[in-house]
Amino acid sequence: MKSSMGTKLENISCVGEVAFVGISLILCNLVAVSGTPFPVPRRPLPTGHKKMRALAGFESLKGQLSASTATEKTSITLSDGDTVLCIPIEEQPSLSHLDSPNIQLKPSNHPEPESSPSEVQNDVKMASQVFAKEIGKCPKGQIPMRTGRNSPLYPTAGAGGPTQEVQSSSTSSRQYVHHHAYTATTISHPPSYKGTEVVMNVWQPFVEPEDFSLAQLWVMNTGLSFTPDSINWPMNSIETGWQVYSDLYSDMRPRLFVYWTGDGYVKTGCYNLNQDCSSLSPGFVQVSNKVLLGGAISPPSAANSEQYEIRLRVFKDDDSGNWWLQFNQDYVGYWPSYLFHSLQNTSDLIQWGGEVFDVRDDNSQTKTHMGSGDIPASGFRKAAYQRNLQYVAMNNKLYQVQDLQAVSTKPTCYTVSSGSSKAWGTHFYYGGRC
Secondary structure (H helix, E strand, O other): OOOOOOOOEEEEEOOOOEEEEOOEEEEOOOHHHOOOOOOOOOOOOOOOOOOOOOOHHHHHHHHHOOOOOOOOOOEEEOOOOEEEEEEEHHHOHHHOOOOOOOOOOOOOOOOEOOOOOOOOOOOEEEOEEHHHHHOOOOOOOEEEEEEEEOOOOOOEEOOOOOEEOOOOOOOOOOEEEEEEEEEEOOOOOOOOEOEEEEEEEOOOOOOOOOOEEEEEEEEEEOOOOOOOOOOOOOOEEEEEEEEEOHHHHOOOOOEEEEEEEOOOOOOOOOOOOOOOOOOOOOOOEEOOOOOOOOOEEEOOOOOOOOEEEEEEEEEEOOOOOOEEEEEOOEEEEEEOHHHOOHHHOOEOEEEEEEEEEEEEOOOOOOOOOEOOOOOHHHOOOOOEEEEEEEEEOOOOEEEEOOOEEEEEOOOOOEEEEEEEEOOOEEEEEEEEOO
C-alpha cells in the first residue's frame, strides 16, 4: 500500500531456500513447490503449473458450434497462419455449462488514475495484434475465437536468437521446473487490492520445444486470511500477459493470454477461451469483438531499435463482482466471480514479472530465454521491462506501487532489477538466459 516513507525497492536473489523481506516471507528455489512465483507456506503446488492440459475437449466443443455460426463469412485465416472464427458471444466455450448465461457486456465502473501518465521515449510505440491489423473486428454481438492454424508450422526466429523448430519428445524421467524473475507487493492484511495496471514491452524470445516463456501480472489471494483447509484456503490467481508457447499455439510468436486458477492450480485453470480444457468448463468470458485471445501481438520489440508495449489493467467490478481485463484501450471481458473463493472479494497480493517453464529430460540447463534474453543491466532497448506499476485501492483509484520486492528464483540465469522514476513510475527490468 502507499507509504509515507516513500517507495521501498528491495532486490533479492534467492540462493538458499528462504529470504526475509520486512514482514514478508518469500520462498525461493523450491522445485517441489514450483507453481506460482510466491509459494505459500504449507501449500505445495503442482510442478506442472500452467502446462497445457489437452485440446480434445476444445476440439469437441468446436464441433458443437451451430452450423449458422461456422459460415465462410465468419471463418478467417490470418497471414500468421491462425484460423479464427467469429462466434456469438453466448456460444463461447466458457459459457457452455450454463443454459441461459447472464453476460455482463461492460463494466459498471473503472479505476481512476492518480495522475496523468508521463511521456516516455520517442522510440516507444503501442503494439497491436495481427487480427486487429488485418481484420479489425468481428460483427457486433460476436467475438473472435482462435481455432487453430491453417498453414504448416514453420520455424521463426526469436529476437536475438537462432531459428527454432517445434518438436516433441517423451521420457519417463521428465521434470517440470518453473523459473521466475518477478516483483511483488507485500501481502495485505486484510486483503485490500482491487486490481492493477502495468505497461510492458513485448519480445519474441528463443524458447526450447515444450518450454514456455512469458511476461505477465498476477492478481492473487493467498488464502492466508482464512481458516486453514476451509473453502477459501487455496490460493486463487488471475493472470494475463504475453507468452511464447509452441505446444499451445503451434508457433513461436508472442501471444496475448489469460489464465486463472481457483484452487492453487490443482484441478482448475484454463488458457484463454478454455482451449486446453474440457467442454462444460467455466472460464474467462470475452465480450470484445476486437481482441483475439491467444492471438499474436505484433510487432515485437527489437534490440537497439523501437520498443513495442502493451498496457494491461485488471480490476474488480463493484456491481457484479467480476474481474475485468483491459488490453490497451479495449475492455476484453472478465473472469466471473464464481470461478473463485478467496478472490470473490479482494486481492491480498499482486505480482509482475517473467516466467520460464522448463521441461527437462536430464540435468542440463535450459536454453530458453526470459524477456529479451538480455540481463536487466543491459537497460532500455535491450532488456525486457515492466513500468508504471499501479494497484487499484479500495476507493477505486490507481496508485503507484510502494514497498516493492524483486525476486529471482534462478539468479544464475534470470534476474530482476527494480527502480523508480518520474517518467516510468515504479518499474523493473528483468530476464536473461542460462
